[in-house]
Amino acid sequence: MPMQALTGTRLRERRLALGLRQAEIAGQAGISASYLNLIEHNRRRVQGEVLVALAGALGVPVAQLAEGAEGGLGDDLRAAAATAAALGAEAAEVGRVEEFAGRFPGWASVVVAMHGRMQSLERAVEALNDRMTHDPHLSESLHEVLSALSSVRSTAAILAETEDIEAEWRERFHRNLHADSERMAAGAEALVAYLDGSEAAAEAGIAAPLEEMEAWLAGRGWVLPELEAGQGAVLAAEVERLASGAARELARGWLAQAARDAAALPMADLIAALDGGAPDPLLLAARFGVGADVVFRRLALVPERVFGLVVCDASGTLLFRRPAEGFPLPRFGSACPLWPLFTALGHAGRAVVAEVAVAGQRLRRFRVMAHAAAEHPAGFGGVELRHAHMLVMPAEAVAGTAAQVTVGPTCRICPRGDCPARREPSIVSLG
Amino acid sequence: MARVVLIEDEPNIAEAIRFLLARDGCEVHALPDGLGGVEAVRAGAPDLVILDLMLPGVSGLDLLAAIRADAGLAAVPVLMLTAKGQGRDREAAERAGVSRFMTKPFANAEMLAAVRDLVGQQG
Numbered sequence: 095m096p097m098q099a100l101t102g103t104r105l106r107e108r109r110l111a112l113g114l115r116q117a118e119i120a121g122q123a124g125i126s127a128s129y130l131n132l133i134e135h136n137r138r139r140v141q142g143e144v145l146v147a148l149a150g151a152l153g154v155p156v157a158q159l160a161e162g163a164e165g166g167l168g169d170d171l172r173a174a175a176a177t178a179a180a181l182g183a184e185a186a187e188v189g190r191v192e193e194f195a196g197r198f199p200g201w202a203s204v205v206v207a208m209h210g211r212m213q214s215l216e217r218a219v220e221a222l223n224d225r226m227t228h229d230p231h232l233s234e235s236l237h238e239v240l241s242a243l244s245s246v247r248s249t250a251a252i253l254a255e256t257e258d259i260e261a262e263w264r265e266r267f268h269r270n271l272h273a274d275s276e277r278m279a280a281g282a283e284a285l286v287a288y289l290d291g292s293e294a295a296a297e298a299g300i301a302a303p304l305e306e307m308e309a310w311l312a313g314r315g316w317v318l319p320e321l322e323a324g325q326g327a328v329l330a331a332e333v334e335r336l337a338s339g340a341a342r343e344l345a346r347g348w349l350a351q352a353a354r355d356a357a358a359l360p361m362a363d364l365i366a367a368l369d370g371g372a373p374d375p376l377l378l379a380a381r382f383g384v385g386a387d388v389v390f391r392r393l394a395l396v397p398e399r400v401f402g403l404v405v406c407d408a409s410g411t412l413l414f415r416r417p418a419e420g421f422p423l424p425r426f427g428s429a430c431p432l433w434p435l436f437t438a439l440g441h442a443g444r445a446v447v448a449e450v451a452v453a454g455q456r457l458r459r460f461r462v463m464a465h466a467a468a469e470h471p472a473g474f475g476g477v478e479l480r481h482a483h484m485l486v487m488p489a490e491a492v493a494g495t496a497a498q499v500t501v502g503p504t505c506r507i508c509p510r511g512d513c514p515a516r517r518e519p520s521i522v523s524l525g
Numbered sequence: 526m527a528r529v530v531l532i533e534d535e536p537n538i539a540e541a542i543r544f545l546l547a548r549d550g551c552e553v554h555a556l557p558d559g560l561g562g563v564e565a566v567r568a569g570a571p572d573l574v575i576l577d578l579m580l581p582g583v584s585g586l587d588l589l590a591a592i593r594a595d596a597g598l599a600a601v602p603v604l605m606l607t608a609k610g611q612g613r614d615r616e617a618a619e620r621a622g623v624s625r626f627m628t629k630p631f632a633n634a635e636m637l638a639a640v641r642d643l644v645g646q647q648g
Contacts, residue, residue, distance in 0.1 A: 237579070240608045241535055244630035248541035251633045256548070263544065270537040 101145070102136035103196050104159050108152045109134070123147035136193075141456075156457060167195050169422055171202055172507035174209035217302070235288060239281040245274045306341035307348065308415060316416055317397045321356040348414065352391065358384045359392050368396065375463060375485060376445055386465050390483035402460075402486030404435055408479065418486040420458050422503030430501045430508065431515045435484035438464035442480055449489065453502040453510035461489040527644040530569035531555045532588065533577045533606065538629075542575065545633055546640060559583035563591040567598060573644050574598075577606045578614055586617055593622040602643040606631075 109119050120130040124147060132138040133148075140148065149156040168191050175186035187194070195202040249267045253259070259267075310332065311318075320328045326349075333345040359382050367378060375389040382389070394403035394416040402418025406429075415423050423429070429436075438446040446464040466482035502508030505517045529551045533539040536557070543553045554569040560582045566574060574592060578585040585605060592598045602624040607615060615626060625639055 237608050240629055241538070244608075245535060245537040245541060247630040248538065248545070248633055248636075252541055252544055255633070266540070267544075270540065274537055 101140055101159055102134050102138075103193050105130075105140070105148055105152065106134035107196065108154055108159070112152065119148065119151045122151035167199075167202060167206060168192055169503050169507055170206040170209065171195060174205050176506045177209060177212070214302075232285075232288065235281055235285045239278055239285065242274045242278040242281060246271060246278065249274070303338060303341040303344045304412065304415070306336050306338060307345045310336060310345065311416070315397075316395055318352065318395055319361075319397075321353055322361055326353055352395070355388045355391050358382075358388050361392070361396070364389075364392055365396060368399070372461070372487060373401070373485070375465065375483075385467065387467055387481060387483055390465070390485055393485060400488075404429075404433070404484045404486070406435060406439065406482050408439065410436060410439065413481070418460065418488065420452065420455065420488065421460055421486045422452060422501075424504035428504060428517075430504060431517070432499055432501045432513075433484065434462045434464040434499070435482050438466040438484065439480060439482040440466075442466045442468040448498045450486075450498070451500040453500050453508050453513075459489040461487045527551045527572045527640075528570055529553045529573045529575060529640070529644075530566050530571040531575045532559055532566070532580065532585075533575070534558055534579075534581055535577075541633075542636065545636060549637055549640070551640065551644075559585065559588040563588070563595050563598065566592060567595065571598075571601055573640060574601055574603045575606065575640075576603055578618065579608070586614065586621060589618060589621045589623060604639055604643060 109116070116130050116134070117127040120127040123130070123144065125144060129138065130148075133140045133144075145159065146156055149159050152159075171191045171194065172188060175188050175191070179185055249271050253264065253267050253271070318329060320326060329349055330346075333342055333349055336342045336345055363382065364378070367381065373389075373393055375386050375393065378389045379386040390403060390405070391414075393399075393401040394414075400418055401416070402421055403414065403416045404412060404423065405414040406412050410428070412423075412429060417423055434446045434448045434450065438444060443466070446462075448462050448464075450460045450462045452458050452460070462484060464482060464484040466480050469479045469481070470476050471479060500510060500513075502510050502513070505513075506520060508516075508520050510516075510520075527550070529546055531539060531542055531546075531553055533542065533555070534557055539555050539557070543555055546553050554571070556565055556569075559580045561568075562583070566588070576585050576588060580588070589603060589605070592601065592603060603622070604625050604627055605618055605623045606627050606629055607618075608629050618626070624643055627636060627639060
């Protein structure tokens with residue numbers, strides 16, 4: 095049980111950090127010191143009342159002891175292990191990932207950073223490879239140049255090597271040479287112009303645009319007061335500093351939408367309506383006379399609140415995500431098909447609400463609301479577009495009640511053993 | 526005198542090859558494309574066919590297959606002109622029964638040696 099191994103180690107670290115002896119903590123928690131010793135060395139499972147008592151004695155929330163404080167780091171490490179396994183490397187001790195992350199946080203970060211770098215380089219290589227092999231413009235230009243070069247080479251050699259060449263032929267070959275060298279120059283220029291112009295596109299293949307935009311927003315703490323202070327130019331300038339052209343394009347579109355949203359639903363009004371409570375996007379939409387999608391997007395930007403948000407299109411591709419702590423969002427690959435987001439996607443207009451558990455994190459619960467809207471940008475007879483929004487809010491786990499659905503990050507690193515929606519085997523120990 | 530049918534859509538390349546081979550004692554019948562099909566090739570009564578892989582209208586590969594399927598031409602050597610970066614097409618041409626490849630841009634001496642070799646093998 096990887097989570098138990100984690101918990102014991104974490105208990106011990108916390109106790110040592112507080113400078114307390116096992117006997118003191120054990121006494122407060124009402125267990126024997128030797129039993130605590132077993133727990134701390136992950137030889138006994140700890141859960142329920144004992145865990146709550148120990149957490150109380152150590153002055154930390156139960157969830158922090160039971161789940162990985164490293165959270166996303168654990169998922170990233172599992173993903174790294176999955177990649178290495180796919181390459182035929184020796185299997186990593188995936189079951190002890192939290193122990194590794196807990197004991198060697200620096201090394202764990204190194205592994206994750208290397209893996210991230212490797213993934214981005216792989217994407218870049220793929221993008222460049224595609225460009226070389228499937229780019230009709232490139233191969234056409236090259237063919238044109240080679241063809242002209244072929245003619246020039248043969249013709250020039252004939253002129254150079256044939257001593258008794260007739261005047262008529264010589265003139266003809268001179269004309270051909272001239273025409274072909276012009277063709278070659280034009281072809282070469284076109285190639286150079288093309289390769290210059292493709293730098294931006296090659297860059298875009300290197301970092302996933304969505305991640306780049308996410309990093310920008312996370313860096314701002316997911317707060318954009320400039321939207322309503324008439325300082326949109328400040329945000330636009332920040333967007334222009336993003337590394338890749340694709341991310342800039344994505345962020346520009348997102349920013350324009352966010353500005354329209356801010357005009358339709360000012361943050362001050364939204365904060366007043368929330369009054370510190372939990373939101374219902376549909377009620378808010380009705381109250382302010384705006385689309386539910388506007389409310390979803392505005393909620394993700396409420397200062398000092400953390401409303402996780404995931405947006406996808408009809409293909410299920412994630413268009414936007416604001417993480418909520420503990421709710422696993424895949425960094426690579428497809429998301430969990432059990433997300434209520436996808437339930438909503440299939441039934442435009444339906445209000446989907448669910449108490450969601452996360453596989454491998456027994457003490458966490460989320461209240462999730464999802465809603466999809468259909469748009470018809472070309473009117474009747476035109477295409478139908480869908481955007482689904484999913485709001486993710488931490489919720490208290492109520493003892494004895496099961497969550498409606500247990501979700502994971504993405505199949506490869508999801509520990510759920512009995513999942514009816516599994517697409518591919520998990521590399522995480524199932525249990 | 527060896528008879529060569531040359532199918533090449535680049536007129537200047539065709540002209541250079543024609544000049545070279547004529548000087549070497551071949552009779553060259555040049556076609557600008559493969560639209561005349563295998564009949565046009567047969568009409569030249571060739572001892573050797575030089576065929577560009579990339580032709581307008583009909584692909585060099587299709588024409589090669591037609592030549593190999595033609596009773597009168599099946600045994601005639603075919604020298605195929607290719608540009609670099611056509612690895613997959615070359616494999617297909619090999620399966621279709623090409624005799625030899627010549628990569629553009631070729632040296633004239635290479636071209637002459639290949640033609641002499643292929644015509645000599647046959648005759």
